[in-house]
Amino acid sequence: MSKDYYKILGVEKSASEEEIKKAFRRKAHEHHPDKKSGNEQLFKDVNEAYGILGDKERRAKYDQFGSAAFENGGFNPGAGGFGGFDFNQGGFNINMDDMGDLGDILGGMFGFGGGRGSRQKRGRDLEMEINLEFKEAVFGTEKEISVYTNSACEKCQGSGADPSSEIKTCSTCNGAGRIQKAQQTMLGTINTVVTCPDCHGQGKKAEKSCSDCNGTGMQKKEKKLKIKIPAGMNNGEALKLTGEGDYPGAGGKAGDLYIRVKVKSDSNFIRQDHNIISTSYIPFSIMALGGKVDVETVDGPVVLKIPSGSESGSVFKLKGKGVPYLSGYGRGDHLVTVLPDVPKKLSREQKKILEDLQNNEL
Ligand SMILES: [Zn+2]
Numbered sequence: 001m002s003k004d005y006y007k008i009l010g011v012e013k014s015a016s017e018e019e020i021k022k023a024f025r026r027k028a029h030e031h032h033p034d035k036k037s038g039n040e041q042l043f044k045d046v047n048e049a050y051g052i053l054g055d056k057e058r059r060a061k062y063d064q065f066g067s068a069a070f071e072n073g074g075f076n077p078g079a080g081g082f083g084g085f086d087f088n089q090g091g092f093n094i095n096m097d098d099m100g101d102l103g104d105i106l107g108g109m110f111g112f113g114g115g116r117g118s119r120q121k122r123g124r125d126l127e128m129e130i131n132l133e134f135k136e137a138v139f140g141t142e143k144e145i146s147v148y149t150n151s152a153c154e155k156c157q158g159s160g161a162d163p164s165s166e167i168k169t170c171s172t173c174n175g176a177g178r179i180q181k182a183q184q185t186m187l188g189t190i191n192t193v194v195t196c197p198d199c200h201g202q203g204k205k206a207e208k209s210c211s212d213c214n215g216t217g218m219q220k221k222e223k224k225l226k227i228k229i230p231a232g233m234n235n236g237e238a239l240k241l242t243g244e245g246d247y248p249g250a251g252g253k254a255g256d257l258y259i260r261v262k263v264k265s266d267s268n269f270i271r272q273d274h275n276i277i278s279t280s281y282i283p284f285s286i287m288a289l290g291g292k293v294d295v296e297t298v299d300g301p302v303v304l305k306i307p308s309g310s311e312s313g314s315v316f317k318l319k320g321k322g323v324p325y326l327s328g329y330g331r332g333d334h335l336v337t338v339l340p341d342v343p344k345k346l347s348r349e350q351k352k353i354l355e356d357l358q359n360n361e362l
């Protein structure tokens with residue numbers, strides 16, 4: 001089956017080498033399997049596409065013959081130069097300058113940290129939803145939430161070691177914290193250095209494991225958190241609580257917790273970015289003659305001056321009565337649309353006045 005490598009990278013057929021490289025980095029980020037939005041198949045496709053399009057000769061061959069030219073061993077990422085990668089005998093080097101932060105991605109993927117220190121096991125990120133009233137979202141609020149997740153064991157503080165136990169050098173890795181391991185990857189067999197599974201990369205181990213967590217360092221429990229929702233959050237936006245996600249066990253680092261905000265609609269107000277919109281029905285005599293009316297805002301009633309001869313549907317701006325900016329500086333505006341309040345019932349007297357008006361050809 002023929003693959004459209006240009007489409008996979010999302011570039012034109014006429015794309016420059018630089019554009020292809022950029023597109024590759026972006027797509028590799030996007031589909032990286034460690035990410036929430038990640039997709040392993042797409043990640044592989046993107047790598048395959050770059051393996052061809054990132055190489056002048058291969059690209060020319062592909063342009064001429066299509067992907068079929070590479071299907072019978074023609075494209076073998078484990079055997080030759082592969083775009084930005086450089087395969088030596090038994091080794092695997094990444095040109096970090098060329099790859100930018102992609103080195104981190106690949107390093108993360110294969111467990112060798114891209115030469116930037118060993119990779120620590122990281123817990124899953126969690127996400128939960130929180131419901132807010134319209135005004136709570138506008139002005140901010142405090143909420144207590146409870147999350148049921150793996151947390152660091154209280155007794156050993158996540159280390160897995162009995163607090164009274166003697167600490168010894170790990171015999172599996174001889175204190176290095178890492179061991180060699182042959183890994184099968186989509187790029188062929190790669191010898192990688194991985195975190196020692198016995199000491200979780202610490203190089204030392206307690207003689208006695210923590211009895212509360214059996215040495216895992218973690219406990220599944222419900223934890224309560226008080227969270228401060230800042231003023232101005234909008235429906236669908238999320239708050240990140242660093243380190244409040246899943247704890248992966250001894251030697252690891254907790255993931256993050258994302259609180260996604262769901263804002264209830266309000267019967268009076270509609271939010272539009274940082275502005276608040278509402279409609280007020282006011283006596284049509286005021287619209288004709290001018291005057292003052294009370295308008296409900298999120299800060300309570302505000303007096304609005306209506307100029308004489310205001311048309312139905314006129315919009316008036318109440319400056320600074322909208323939603324606060326998340327930065328903490330300033331607020332949007334409140335826009336009020338005025339409509340005439342047409343009386344359903346009229347007294348005899350009122351009817352008479354209106355009839356007189358009508359006879360005067362208003
Ligand atoms: Zn413990």
Ligand SMILES: [Zn+2]
Binds near residue numbers: 197
């Ligand atoms: Zn070890």
